[in-house]
Amino acid sequence: xxxxxxxxxxxxxxxxxxxxxxxxxxxxxxxxxxxxxxxxxxxxxxxxxxxxxxxxxxxxxxxxxxxxxxxxxxxxxxxxxxxxxxxxxxxxxxxxxxxxxxxxxxxxxxxxxxxxxxxxxxxxxxxxxxxxxxxxxxxxxxxxxxxxxxxxxxxxxxxxxxxxxxxxxxxxxxxxxxxxxxxxxxxxxxxxxxxxxxxxxxxxxxxxxxxxxxxxxxxxxxxxxxxxxxxxxxxxxxxxxxxxxxxxxxxxxxxxxxxxxxxxxxxxxxxxxxxxxxxxxx
Amino acid sequence: xxxxxxxxxxxxxxxxxxxxxxxxxxxxxxxxxxxxxxxxxxxxxxxxxxxxxxxxxxxxxxxxxxxxxxxxxxxxxxxxxxxxxxxxxxxxxxxxxxxxxxxxxxxxxxxxxxxxxxxxxxxxxxxxxxxxxxxxxxxxxxxxxxxxxxxxxxxxxxx
Ligand SMILES: Cc1cc2nc3c(=O)[nH]c(=O)nc-3n(C[C@H](O)[C@H](O)[C@H](O)COP(=O)(O)OP(=O)(O)OC[C@H]3O[C@@H](n4cnc5c(N)ncnc54)[C@H](O)[C@@H]3O)c2cc1C
Ligand code: FES
Ligand code: FES
Numbered sequence: 013x014x015x016x017x018x019x020x021x022x023x024x025x026x027x028x029x030x031x032x033x034x035x036x037x038x039x040x041x042x043x044x045x046x047x048x049x050x051x052x053x054x055x056x057x058x059x060x061x062x063x064x065x066x067x068x069x070x071x072x073x074x075x076x077x078x079x080x081x082x083x084x085x086x087x088x089x090x091x092x093x094x095x096x097x098x099x100x101x102x103x104x105x106x107x108x109x110x111x112x113x114x115x116x117x118x119x120x121x122x123x124x125x126x127x128x129x130x131x132x133x134x135x136x137x138x139x140x141x142x143x144x145x146x147x148x149x150x151x152x153x154x155x156x157x158x159x160x161x162x163x164x165x166x167x168x169x170x171x172x173x174x175x176x177x178x179x180x181x182x183x184x185x186x187x188x189x190x191x192x193x194x195x196x197x198x199x200x201x202x203x204x205x206x207x208x209x210x211x212x213x214x215x216x217x218x219x220x221x222x223x224x225x226x227x228x229x230x231x232x233x234x235x236x237x238x239x240x241x242x243x244x245x246x247x248x249x250x251x252x253x254x255x256x257x258x259x260x261x262x263x264x265x266x267x268x269x270x271x272x273x274x275x276x277x278x279x280x281x282x283x284x285x286x287x288x289x290x291x292x293x294x
Numbered sequence: 295x296x297x298x299x300x301x302x303x304x305x306x307x308x309x310x311x312x313x314x315x316x317x318x319x320x321x322x323x324x325x326x327x328x329x330x331x332x333x334x335x336x337x338x339x340x341x342x343x344x345x346x347x348x349x350x351x352x353x354x355x356x357x358x359x360x361x362x363x364x365x366x367x368x369x370x371x372x373x374x375x376x377x378x379x380x381x382x383x384x385x386x387x388x389x390x391x392x393x394x395x396x397x398x399x400x401x402x403x404x405x406x407x408x409x410x411x412x413x414x415x416x417x418x419x420x421x422x423x424x425x426x427x428x429x430x431x432x433x434x435x436x437x438x439x440x441x442x443x444x445x446x447x448x449x450x451x452x453x
Contacts (some may be wrong), residue, residue: 014321020366022296032295050362053323054343066320068367071296094356116406116428117344119356120363204427 014056019065026072026150026158026180033151033176036065045069045178047090047125050117055130074148074180075124083186089124089179093136096123102184104193105139108212111197112136114204124179128171131206132264134231135197137167138212138223141233143188148181149173169230191216192292194285198226198277200268208269208277213285215292222285227278228261241286242293251286252279298366305369309334310378318365325349325360328375336376336401347429350402351375355413357406357428376401384408384446391442395433403429407443417447 019041023029036043041064046052049068055061069075075090078099085101093109097118100106112135113121126136140163147166150158153176160183166172171179193214199205207226214221219242223233240246240254256275263278265271298305302317309332316331325342328334328351338348342361349360352374379385384407387393394400403426410417410425417425422443431439 017300020320114428
């Protein structure tokens with residue numbers, strides 16, 4: 013049971029969602045977008061989040077789309093992680109989200125919620141960062157409708173949308189769907205757990221691209237790391253040392269794993285990933 | 295648009311083939327309402343955090359943690375709790391395989407396995423394990439549970 017009272021709205025169209033948001037704002041109410049709702053319920057139950065109103069986006073048809081449209085793979089923001097895993101239209105994305113949480117939870121957790129999560133992992137974003145994808149965003153206070161932007165314009169460490177905006181769809185170009193890929197997730201003990209390190213990688217134009225979660229306090233893809241990874245003049249030991257040196261933030265040091273242990277796992281994972289993809293670079 | 299203000303509202307939940315009117319706050323979880331207003335106590339309250347699976351119910355045939363759903367968002371779904379699954383093969387399989395100790399986790403496991411057998415009648419061991427990872431058994435009777443699950447999945451696959 014959530015200990016505070018809030019209003020619940022489930023609009024049936026984008027326009028209704030935008031209008032509801034603006035009306036609630038005018039009434040000076042705090043509003044949270046709600047998709048799978050698992051994070052909202054978990055945090056609200058223990059008073060770590062509060063809201064006067066939630067807007068449940070699941071009733072909007074555009075956020076439920078999961079299909080090829082021409083040369084683009086379209087994923088609605090309220091598509092569940094299991095739906096993505098089962099569709100297999102983008103195998104790297106399917107495998108990555110299949111590693112998030114447990115099967116029951118994945119029937120509820122959505123890709124939009126995963127990207128918008130307050131937790132540091134947001135593993136679903138990793139393949140999307142590699143695939144240079146675009147996102148369709150709606151809402152906002154100015155009422156200017158929808159916009160399509162590069163994911164990297166609105167996702168840096170976390171999803172950074174304008175006030176009142178929400179993610180409608182993710183658009184992935186067809187050319188990225190069938191590239192050689194690897195996803196590895198290492199947890200401390202149990203199969204179902206937050207990652208010590210999670211890496212998604214693919215090879216485009218003979219270059220390995222890699223994105224990481226778990227190692228630092230946010231998920232990231234970094235050109236400098238990819239330069240080192242693709243530099244074949246380095247001996248492997250030196251290469252791994254350089255990759256660790258390029259990490260964009262301190263290595264996480266918490267109950268799931270000490271910084272030292274995480275670094276050890278990270279080196280192994282990077283090595284394993286390069287070994288697995290070397291063939292595709294030739 | 296479906297909406298609910300800050301006061302309690304009457305909504306209709308479709309559970310085990312029947313429609314029930316219940317009075318909910320927006321913040322009531324599905325687990326709260328099933329147990330406290332409908333007397334369906336088969337879904338157990340435990341971690342309330344998505345970790346244990348004791349609260350598992352089926353929503354449109356899919357297993358979910360009812361502690362991580364709001365009752366209000368469930369009113370357009372067809373829900374099934376363990377009380378709606380009387381006399382099913384998977385229940386008998388748990389008895390035959392001694393897959394029950396204290397019984398607290400059993401409703402969740404059984405519903406999850408029922409959904410698995412329905413969706414994947416020929417599930418591989420890998421798929422069985424993936425699905426069953428959602429449920430914890432504090433009495434640790436995993437081997438017997440696995441045997442019960444395998445017997446039903448194989449049986450329905452051979453049917
Ligand atoms: C048991 C369990 C295990 C987990 N394990 C992992 C794991 O291994 N790896 C991992 O990465 N995560 C893990 N998570 C975290 C999970 O991915 C996030 O909590 C995620 O936010 C849940 O998605 P949701 O759709 O249920 O979110 P919601 O609660 O609906 O939303 C979460 C946040 O995203 C925002 N949001 C939702 N939809 C949109 C949208 N369309 N546009 C803009 N903002 C939006 C919401 O406002 C909210 O702030 C786990 C969660 C659980 C319950
Ligand atoms: S009580 Fe719902 S998962 Fe534990
Ligand atoms: S039988 Fe006791 S918790 Fe599983």
